[in-house]
Amino acid sequence: MEDQNQSCKPCEQGSTIPVSHISPSDEALAELAWAIAHPARVKLVRLLLERSACVCGELVELMPLAQSTVSQHLKILKEAGIVQGEIDGPRVCYCVNIAGLARLKALVAEL
Amino acid sequence: MEDQNQSCKPCEQGSTIPVSHISPSDEALAELAWAIAHPARVKLVRLLLERSACVCGELVELMPLAQSTVSQHLKILKEAGIVQGEIDGPRVCYCVNIAGLARLKALVAEL
DNA sequence: CCGATCCATCGTTAATCAACGATAATGATG
DNA sequence: CATCATTATCGTTGATTAACGATGGATCGG
Numbered sequence: 001m002e003d004q005n006q007s008c009k010p011c012e013q014g015s016t017i018p019v020s021h022i023s024p025s026d027e028a029l030a031e032l033a034w035a036i037a038h039p040a041r042v043k044l045v046r047l048l049l050e051r052s053a054c055v056c057g058e059l060v061e062l063m064p065l066a067q068s069t070v071s072q073h074l075k076i077l078k079e080a081g082i083v084q085g086e087i088d089g090p091r092v093c094y095c096v097n098i099a100g101l102a103r104l105k106a107l108v109a110e111l
Numbered sequence: 112m113e114d115q116n117q118s119c120k121p122c123e124q125g126s127t128i129p130v131s132h133i134s135p136s137d138e139a140l141a142e143l144a145w146a147i148a149h150p151a152r153v154k155l156v157r158l159l160l161e162r163s164a165c166v167c168g169e170l171v172e173l174m175p176l177a178q179s180t181v182s183q184h185l186k187i188l189k190e191a192g193i194v195q196g197e198i199d200g201p202r203v204c205y206c207v208n209i210a211g212l213a214r215l216k217a218l219v220a221e222l
Numbered sequence: 223c224c225g226a227t228c229c230a231t232c233g234t235t236a237a238t239c240a241a242c243g244a245t246a247a248t249g250a251t252g
Numbered sequence: 253c254a255t256c257a258t259t260a261t262c263g264t265t266g267a268t269t270a271a272c273g274a275t276g277g278a279t280c281g282g
Contacts, residue, residue: 008164008197008206021175026153034148036271038270042137043142045222053119056229064132069271070228086119090228095119101222108219111156111212149240167259180241182260201249203257 025107032104035080041073045082045096053095055088055108136218143215146191151176152184156207159194163205166199 022080036042040063047055047062056074060067074094077083081100147153151174158173159165169171185205188194192211196203 006206006209008195008196008204022150022154025151026157030148030150030153033128033144033153037141037145037148039133039137039141040270042141043133046137049222057227060229065270066272067229068231068273072270075230084117084119086276092120092229095117098117105219105222111160111216151240168257171259176240177242178259179243179261183240186260198248201256203259 003080018073032080032082032100032107035077035082036104038073040070041077044070044077045101048083048094048096053093055091055093056085057091084106129192130209133175140218143191143193143211146188146193147215149184151181155181155184155188158203159207164204166202166204167196168202170205194213 006023036045042058043063047059056071059074060070063070065073074083074085078085080106081097083100084097085094087093147156154174155170158170167182167185169179170185174181176184185194185196187198192208193215194205194211195208196205197202
């Protein structure tokens with residue numbers, strides 16, 4: 001993983017970029033990236049994409065984690081806007097928030 | 112951020128997907144996402160993209176963080192393969208690892 | 223109304239992270 | 253060789269995370 005074949009020549013231009021703080025855009029991307037920065041959450045997103053929608057209980061059965069832990073991960077994904085949940089009687093049906101996932105994709109793609 | 116306009120209908124198919132553990136692919140994406148899951152690291156990547164390359168000391172000046180903290184963030188980005196550093200005399204010149212960043216983009220894009 | 227089911231939340235514990243200053247290591251310079 | 257400059261690493265502290273079991277609130281079936 002330590003690629004060194006790429007040239008990385010030192011630039012000697014003076015600091016033309018002004019000192020700036022961390023921008024809201026940096027924060028936004030970091031927040032979205034953080035939402036999927038855990039293997040279990042990546043898997044949850046992938047499961048929801050495969051099935052298009054899924055009741056919470058099914059997700060728990062498919063994950064090697066306790067119900068409360070899965071619920072917690074789903075909450076994190078929901079707060080980031082990557083997933084959404086819809087109450088269906090006593091159950092909760094989760095699915096991917098298309099717009100949210102698209103936003104993540106766009107922010108990463110334009111790096 | 113709580114989009115509820117999207118339909119999320121419960122599916123009643125039995126669990127056709129077998130219980131699987133978390134795959135290496137999930138881990139890989141999570142690891143790459145985690146590398147940019149911090150505003151300072153996103154900013155570092157963006158700075159390196161703007162300037163194409165940059166000596167560590169310059170990065171420190173551009174960031175509102177201590178030298179040791181910036182160095183730590185650069186290490187994390189390097190270990191994830193998103194950035195690479197090249198020793199240039201007493202300095203270290205950092206630049207984005209094109210292949211690594213591309214891998215992150217690809218994994219996110221195919222979600 | 224009661225019990226059962228489903229899910230979110232709470233409270234706890236152990237582990238990891240983020241930030242810093244101080245120190246060490248490396249290479250250049252005199 | 254001694255010194256300076258640059259960067260990585262160490263050690264510490266406080267904050268955050270991840271995981272779990274237990275609890276509680278909501279809804280459905282009888």
